[in-house]
Amino acid sequence: MAASAADIRSALSLPEGSASAGPSQPKKAHTNTRKPDGISRELYSLIGPSAPSLAAQLAKPRLKQKPNFGGTVPRTKWEIRTFKNPARQDGLELKHWERSSDDPAAEYRFAKYNIQPTNYTYSQDEYTRFLDDNEWTKEETDYLFSVVQDFDSRWYIIYDRYAYPNGLTRSLEDLKDRYYSVCRKLVRNRPWAGDEAGRAQLLSSFQFDKDREITRKKYILSLENRTPDQIAEEEALYVEVKRLEHNERKFKKDRENLLRILAGIDSGLPDVVEDDGGPLGVLADGVGMSAGGAGSSRKKTTKKGTQAAADVETPSTPSVAGTPAIKRPNPVKNAAYDAQHCIVRVETPATGAATKAAHQPAYLRSYKLPTPKAAIAPKITQALAELGISLTRLVMPTRETTALLETLLENTTILIETKRQVDKVDYDIQVLKNRLASRDQSQPADGGEATKTEGRNGMEINGASTAAEAEGEDGRAQSVMSARSARSRKHPRRSVSVSSVDTTSTRAGPKRQKRG
Amino acid sequence: MVNYGGDEVSALVIDIGTSSLRAGYAGDDAPKAIIPTAYGYHPALPDNDVTMSDHVEGSPSDKPKYRNIYIGQSGPSVWREGMEIANPVVEGLIQDFHPIKPLIDHALTKVMRVNSSEHPVLVTEPTWNTTANRERMAEIMFEEFNVPAFYIANTGVLNAFAAGKGTALVVDIGQSMASVTPVVDGFVLRKGLSYSPLPKLIHAHARHLLVSPTSHRRGIELFPHQLIASKSPVDVNALPNYQLRQNRIAGTTNSWRNWAENREVDEWLQTVAGVLEPGWNDQLVAQRPPRQYEFPTGYNTYFGRERYEVGEQYFYHSPQLIVRIYFSGILLICLIKHICMEASNANLPKNIMALIGDALRTCDIELRQVLAGNIVLTGGGSQFTGVADRLASEITRTFPHGKIHAPGNPIERRYGGWLGGSILASLGTFHQLWISREEWQEHGKAIVAQRCK
Numbered sequence: 001m002a003a004s005a006a007d008i009r010s011a012l013s014l015p016e017g018s019a020s021a022g023p024s025q026p027k028k029a030h031t032n033t034r035k036p037d038g039i040s041r042e043l044y045s046l047i048g049p050s051a052p053s054l055a056a057q058l059a060k061p062r063l064k065q066k067p068n069f070g071g072t073v074p075r076t077k078w079e080i081r082t083f084k085n086p087a088r089q090d091g092l093e094l095k096h097w098e099r100s101s102d103d104p105a106a107e108y109r110f111a112k113y114n115i116q117p118t119n120y121t122y123s124q125d126e127y128t129r130f131l132d133d134n135e136w137t138k139e140e141t142d143y144l145f146s147v148v149q150d151f152d153s154r155w156y157i158i159y160d161r162y163a164y165p166n167g168l169t170r171s172l173e174d175l176k177d178r179y180y181s182v183c184r185k186l187v188r189n190r191p192w193a194g195d196e197a198g199r200a201q202l203l204s205s206f207q208f209d210k211d212r213e214i215t216r217k218k219y220i221l222s223l224e225n226r227t228p229d230q231i232a233e234e235e236a237l238y239v240e241v242k243r244l245e246h247n248e249r250k251f252k253k254d255r256e257n258l259l260r261i262l263a264g265i266d267s268g269l270p271d272v273v274e275d276d277g278g279p280l281g282v283l284a285d286g287v288g289m290s291a292g293g294a295g296s297s298r299k300k301t302t303k304k305g306t307q308a309a310a311d312v313e314t315p316s317t318p319s320v321a322g323t324p325a326i327k328r329p330n331p332v333k334n335a336a337y338d339a340q341h342c343i344v345r346v347e348t349p350a351t352g353a354a355t356k357a358a359h360q361p362a363y364l365r366s367y368k369l370p371t372p373k374a375a376i377a378p379k380i381t382q383a384l385a386e387l388g389i390s391l392t393r394l395v396m397p398t399r400e401t402t403a404l405l406e407t408l409l410e411n412t413t414i415l416i417e418t419k420r421q422v423d424k425v426d427y428d429i430q431v432l433k434n435r436l437a438s439r440d441q442s443q444p445a446d447g448g449e450a451t452k453t454e455g456r457n458g459m460e461i462n463g464a465s466t467a468a469e470a471e472g473e474d475g476r477a478q479s480v481m482s483a484r485s486a487r488s489r490k491h492p493r494r495s496v497s498v499s500s501v502d503t504t505s506t507r508a509g510p511k512r513q514k515r516g
Numbered sequence: 517m518v519n520y521g522g523d524e525v526s527a528l529v530i531d532i533g534t535s536s537l538r539a540g541y542a543g544d545d546a547p548k549a550i551i552p553t554a555y556g557y558h559p560a561l562p563d564n565d566v567t568m569s570d571h572v573e574g575s576p577s578d579k580p581k582y583r584n585i586y587i588g589q590s591g592p593s594v595w596r597e598g599m600e601i602a603n604p605v606v607e608g609l610i611q612d613f614h615p616i617k618p619l620i621d622h623a624l625t626k627v628m629r630v631n632s633s634e635h636p637v638l639v640t641e642p643t644w645n646t647t648a649n650r651e652r653m654a655e656i657m658f659e660e661f662n663v664p665a666f667y668i669a670n671t672g673v674l675n676a677f678a679a680g681k682g683t684a685l686v687v688d689i690g691q692s693m694a695s696v697t698p699v700v701d702g703f704v705l706r707k708g709l710s711y712s713p714l715p716k717l718i719h720a721h722a723r724h725l726l727v728s729p730t731s732h733r734r735g736i737e738l739f740p741h742q743l744i745a746s747k748s749p750v751d752v753n754a755l756p757n758y759q760l761r762q763n764r765i766a767g768t769t770n771s772w773r774n775w776a777e778n779r780e781v782d783e784w785l786q787t788v789a790g791v792l793e794p795g796w797n798d799q800l801v802a803q804r805p806p807r808q809y810e811f812p813t814g815y816n817t818y819f820g821r822e823r824y825e826v827g828e829q830y831f832y833h834s835p836q837l838i839v840r841i842y843f844s845g846i847l848l849i850c851l852i853k854h855i856c857m858e859a860s861n862a863n864l865p866k867n868i869m870a871l872i873g874d875a876l877r878t879c880d881i882e883l884r885q886v887l888a889g890n891i892v893l894t895g896g897g898s899q900f901t902g903v904a905d906r907l908a909s910e911i912t913r914t915f916p917h918g919k920i921h922a923p924g925n926p927i928e929r930r931y932g933g934w935l936g937g938s939i940l941a942s943l944g945t946f947h948q949l950w951i952s953r954e955e956w957q958e959h960g961k962a963i964v965a966q967r968c969k
Contacts, residue, residue, distance in 0.1 A: 092954065
């Protein structure tokens with residue numbers, strides 16, 4: 001039968017082993033593939049193994065999986081064991097549960113927390129030699145030490161439990177003072193095995209200032225005893241001080257910003273010191289003052305600023321002015337130091353107040369090379385050219401060369417000036433000669449006297465006019481020049497500029513500043 | 517295990533208070549056995565030939581006053597003919613040690629079912645305990661319970677430990693005593709301790725308030741359930757309709773009656789009475805709704821102002837009130853009344869704020885801030901409605917930086933001392949402090965004071 005069916009199949013060219021096998025066929029599908037979970041047998045027989053995605057979705061609902069504590073590690077066994085505490089002197093044995101894997105002979109793990117502080121003891125001999133005190137007997141000192149040991153230097157409790165029979169009533173500070181002083185004396189007088197630093201450290205740990213402690217406690221007490229009104233007032237004052245400080249800081253910041261804008265970023269501003277002194281500093285002056293606090297702090301700042309400005313003004317150092325916080329070495333030390341390091345200090349103008357205008361920041365020397373005045377610059381150049389000197393920038397403007405250049409320019413200026421005066425005088429002589437000649441021609445004999453006076457008058461009147469300008473200039477320039485050269489050589493150009501009539505300090509001021 | 521420093525050696529913790537005796541395993545968070553400290557007894561006959569209960573092994577010269585003793589949940593609360601009630605604890609101290617052994621024995625063997633000779637025992641004591649008392653307690657534990665190790669710890673310290681603090685100002689309001697104990701680094705500052713029988717005053721006031729007639733009601737009868745045969749519901753403020761157990765009246769002792777009535781008063785206090793949280797304020801009192809309460813007789817009424825007047829005594833005593841309590845029922849002419857008022861004021865128990873103030877004042881100035889910032893409120897009496905809030909507001913008024921730690925869990929509040937003991941006795945580092953039997957035998961009583969500082 002099977003063979004005939006196969007024959008029919010082949011004759012009809014049907015595919016071999018299709019799902020449409022007749023009931024008489026053995027169920028090959030079931031034997032070949034297993035029915036997946038979560039799908040009913042009837043459904044599987046209908047759809048066959050060709051719906052894996054569907055089958056996967058139809059997973060059979062399961063109970064929540066049991067948590068697996070500890071993984072595959074075998075369960076820890078615990079057993080009750082007796083143990084001895086090495087911190088105990090007696091043989092008390094208590095029982096507790098332990099892992100059976102733990103070493104039964106191991107030391108009790110809490111014994112290590114039993115730490116005894118070092119206790120000082122002293123002999124009778126030591127007591128009589130170092131520790132004798134009028135207020136304390138040896139018995140009471142012994143008692144104190146035993147109490148301190150009992151309560152591990154917990155002083156509040158020591159004070160609470162301290163009850164020496166028939167003894168004086170001792171304050172907490174008395175007890176501490178006695179204990180620490182005895183310890184100090186013992187440490188100081190006993191031979192010390194370690195180094196001195198260790199000993200000093202130990203001594204410092206026993207340091208106790210009784211009076212200071214008492215004062216401190218009094219202070220706390222007075223704090224405690226403030227009335228609510230006082231507390232409120234204090235709060236208000238504190239807020240006020242804070243506000244003032246804030247204002248001050250803001251003001252300073254604004255001023256600094258302004259100065260930066262006006263004077264450039266690299267103007268050192270040493271007198272503007274950010275005062276970050278905390279409120280405690282102000283409060284330490286006294287809580288009562290409110291405006292005074294800010295005032296005093298400002299005064300301090302300005303004072304500091306002046307000092308710093310004086311220190312900083314050293315143009316020979318080509319660095320930006322250091323912060324005023326850095327202390328400069330004192331002048332005495334400077335002399336040797338400067339000589340060694342070729343530092344030349346320049347006298348600072350002794351101005352009363354360190355104003356911004358008087359401040360001179362650091363600069364490069366090449367910026368300060370003397371240049372001839374614009375009005376006579378061509379003449380100077382010409383004169384120098386005649387002498388065979390090129391007036392270009394110095395290759396290396398050292399202090400000496402700069403000074404030389406300065407003298408050169410000054411001298412040239414003087415030379416030119418002198419030449420001009422000579423020219424003028426020559427011209428005047430020429431004019432006068434001409435006039436004399438013309439007068440001789442027109443009025444040979446009679447108006448000699450009158451003309452003289454007239455001429456004098458004319459000259460005086462013309463003092464302000466163009467003709468006589470040269471004469472007035474002449475006399476003054478001379479005198480100013482002589483005064484200038486005596487005063488300083490630092491302002492060569494002024495000697496030129498001052499040749500005009502008005503040479504008052506008011507004009508000199510801005511000029512100098514412009515130069516700076 | 518090492519992380520929290522615990523090492524449980526199955527120690528037992530026993531905390532004896534005025535209202536109840538608590539016992540349990542160290543390391544637990546609540547006691548296993550809680551039995552009333554008061555016990556019922558039939559008095560010993562004056563005739564010495566009568567055999568005594570074999571619980572008692574007191575010295576022959578100092579015989580217990582009882583013939584039979586009734587302890588536990590069905591001890592004093594069960595009516596028995598001729599049964600007296602007594603409490604070994606007076607003002608926090610154990611005054612009568614005879615019933616202590618049966619009490620502890622009942623808690624350990626009847627309730628917890630443990631063998632005391634196998635467990636170290638930690639017992640608590642109030643701060644004002646006497647040396648003789650603690651030595652006696654050690655003696656009882658070692659000699660009669662055969663404990664392997666013993667320790668006696670201070671409830672103030674334990675309450676601080678239960679709150680997780682080593683330094684605290686413990687305000688403990690119990691059933692009979694209110695105490696304020698400064699604790700520093702796990703030690704009590706004894707000079708700073710202050711305590712007063714304030715809860716008793718509250719109780720007396722409440723009782724007076726209930727039993728004395730007022731303009732709108734008659735005095736309330738405080739018959740306990742045990743004496744009432746039947747009752748029927750009545751309207752509010754109506755006369756109660758009840759029948760007494762006439763057969764029991766004759767056999768009821770005064771002490772039992774008193775004890776049972778006090779329980780009714782306590783019940784009333786715990787249910788109805790309260791403290792105004794922001795402080796006394798007539799308007800606020802008028803706003804609070806009155807609360808209904810029914811007594812065992814069936815009588816029920818509303819309590820408005822009265823319930824706050826009672827609680828106010830915790831914080832403020834009005835002199836007139838005191839006179840009324842102490843001298844009620846006695847007719848006094850004005851002059852005598854005045855004198856008595858002066859006298860009574862001197863003896864008046866201090867209120868809570870006065871206790872706290874006293875305690876802080878005796879402490880070092882540096883400690884005050886620390887302590888005021890760590891106030892631990894504990895004890896069953898502190899669960900009086902509103903006490904914690906009121907105390908917090910009073911504290912912040914007096915000490916601006918004061919802070920109160922009041923556990924919300926009633927178990928922690930009521931059994932704070934026990935809980936601290938449970939913590940302490942389960943610490944690994946504590947086990948070196950036990951007084952062992954060996955040490956007890958070697959050093960005797962002196963070891964107690966030496967070890968338990």
